[in-house]
Amino acid sequence: MRGSPRKGGLKITLEELMEHKLDWEGTIIPELKEIVGEENVLNHVIDLYVYSRDASIDTGWPAAVAFAHNTEEVSKVVKLANKYEFSIIPRGAGSNVCGGVIPAKPDCLILVVARMNKVVDLDLENFLITVEPGMVCLDLNNYIEPYGFYFVPDPASDKTATIGGMVNNNSGGIRAVKYGVTEQWVMGLEVVLADGTVVHIGNKAIKYVCGYDLVSLFVGSEGTLGIITKAMLKMQPLPEVRLVASGYFDTAFAAGKCVREIIRRGFDPSGTEIMDYKTLKAVEEYSGKVKFPECGAVVVVELDGNREDVEMRLDRLELVFKEMGALQTEVARDAETCEQVWAARKAAFPALTLRRPTARMEDVSVPLENLPVMFQKIDEVSKKNGIEIATFGHAGDGNLHPILLWDERDPDQHRRALQTLIDLWHAAVNLEGTVTGEHGIGVSKLMMMPVEHEAAVLELTKKIKQAFDPKNILCPGHVIPIPGQKFFTEEDVS
């Protein structure tokens, strides 16, 4: 049933929760209220239910939820956690899909930083903006657009995703293929460490090698090393134009080969997306307006720069589409048409979630050479397990989003879906890739850490965590398992 902690999720039961809830009543809750205010602490079971889930299919009950409003409050809450030795998971929009804000232990406080969403400093001279972690990505872009800038990382969830979450997960998005992921756009951070200390790292200078690159270590550490309370981000000047061309192919395999060729020829696209047949059909149904040509998959390529240059390159791009066997091509030379193409692409996941009761979004990433083969592997594991998969994604950097669709209320189907997931992950790793190109490990993909990494690398990871957070206050059971942690394993499905 949709409401209960599920297989594939974490197994904190309501009984375990109630035990901890009572524990907290007389001690932690009043002190929390003193720090963040009476009205900013929740521990009614209905509220806890809401915060027991995110955009993944994993679930876990927290013991309480608190809303922080500034760095000082965050620091005080962390000190309280040290006093009582409870754990904390910072949460923005909860739009991650890796169980990134799901408790793995029942003594966990969800610390919501979504209300910390102010612009702290806009430095137009240096193309920098400093924001609080609750700032939503699209709000940030709307804020800086009048000044002629944009923030490059652009997850499809940009209407909800917060900067804090994007920093923690090192988010990618469509334009990463040209401009890199979040890590390349974070210049500095304010972080509350596991003992409550507030530190400032990074520098306004673009080139900066004074000591270890701590910024890159925090980016993508999924909240396990510290709580981000401010981020200084680099803005990019808006290009004169961004235009897109689409090539429709017979198969996803052929589409994958075309993307690889476009990259190889140095087109330097600012977006190279693929959507397969199933995705296109779902988007058509969802929108009720869009109609795509009959095909196995579409390749959408964006070029940015000055108009003359981009138009010239679009023509050459169309020739490459044809050379690579496109059934049909389309070139959008005005902003409105381009926006429609991207709106269709961003609708892909919501459209697919409507097709079946359960949808799980993956983000396997493989070397470019293996991109076409990855499409074949996705087909194979889908057929083998009898589970529908629709695939779209950022093909130009080898990063795909296979969406598994099933009904979790049917135990047999559910078992097969989880097996599909495992098969998919192993297929990516066997193709020299990774189970996660841009979504992170969280609690959802812990079982694959020892598959992807040597034991000595896992040991280094633990040592860093131990050095930063010896009491394991922050996001325990995320990225690194805790002793006795029950998580999704191969045994669950066999």
Added chain:
Amino acid sequence: MRGSPRKGGLKITLEELMEHKLDWEGTIIPELKEIVGEENVLNHVIDLYVYSRDASIDTGWPAAVAFAHNTEEVSKVVKLANKYEFSIIPRGAGSNVCGGVIPAKPDCLILVVARMNKVVDLDLENFLITVEPGMVCLDLNNYIEPYGFYFVPDPASDKTATIGGMVNNNSGGIRAVKYGVTEQWVMGLEVVLADGTVVHIGNKAIKYVCGYDLVSLFVGSEGTLGIITKAMLKMQPLPEVRLVASGYFDTAFAAGKCVREIIRRGFDPSGTEIMDYKTLKAVEEYSGKVKFPECGAVVVVELDGNREDVEMRLDRLELVFKEMGALQTEVARDAETCEQVWAARKAAFPALTLRRPTARMEDVSVPLENLPVMFQKIDEVSKKNGIEIATFGHAGDGNLHPILLWDERDPDQHRRALQTLIDLWHAAVNLEGTVTGEHGIGVSKLMMMPVEHEAAVLELTKKIKQAFDPKNILCPGHVIPIPGQKFFTEEDVS
């Protein structure tokens, strides 16, 4: 005298050295010879003298020098270091300018990896090349050029700098302004850890967030966390053309303002260099052929891409030069002329070193807004201390190379030169910048770590080092001082 350990350098005396040398004779030296071969261990005082210095002005005697030929030898040497508790500094070309391969303790082995210079794997399909750490940057570029690729990071020392050193220092160079520094071009590493364990980190997938970003932590860690034995690097397709335009300005201040404007207008240049009057004069004398127009400074901008586009943008660029008050402009539309411009730029440091007995190259880096003011500050500290400074550098990312010129044999001049250095560093930090944009801390800039960083950040740095290298085997006294370490401090000059 040029041959002795100098003020500003480390104070390991010949007496201290001889003591350790005798210590090592009967124990460590024979075991080292067993690992790397009889002829690959040096400990004659003349050889040790050679390895007591690098391209910085710091010096320190090692106890011995060994040449490694493969990962296994490196690992065995590190295990030997653990057995006898001596320290190791890996060394490539020794072309760093931060004392990066200078011993801070007398019990130190210099482990030369320059002979590990093979291509391990060329993966044209994925634009990847895996090389050993001793591979010279230019050799790498010559190797991949026929395939239509280049390696982006391009220090002016590319004829000597090794990939291992570039990874350790997170080198930048001219094209970093568009394409980022070494960190952005390293996809994976093989590293020998401080206990001799060999680990492999990173992935062939371009997008990759499976666990902490260990690659970025090792890049720029200056050999203190592990010894790089292989690096998997991303190659960039060569652009159709690279053309340069030069604008000659009355003052370096005006040149700095022009560079900032070029960046602001989104030209996305692949190089934006400034050379001041003194640098130009030195290059003229050095080359005997080149003749520059009379000016206070030149701005050299490179644009890359397809020819039509680049030519169009060059015209617009020339207009910006004029708008910003250029005395004269030059546009080089053919490859040969462009190469001459870059040859002149790369000759800047060698040309300047010939002018005085001592030359020290700095790499202060400031936010773009403060670039013009930084030029003024350089002038001020030069005048205040009576020490000549010539400045060139990667102005587009705010990273300048002031070259201090003096005669270290004159104690008063030497004292004033060191004071100039300190003044310069503080000026950069006061302008919200850093003492090191691309050369690193090494032993040369240790004193500035607590000026740039909060105590809690230094504490985090130490914790990482402690977690990775608890016995402090690797490069002790680099990046993080060791107890009792004597290094260049303000007391030395007062």
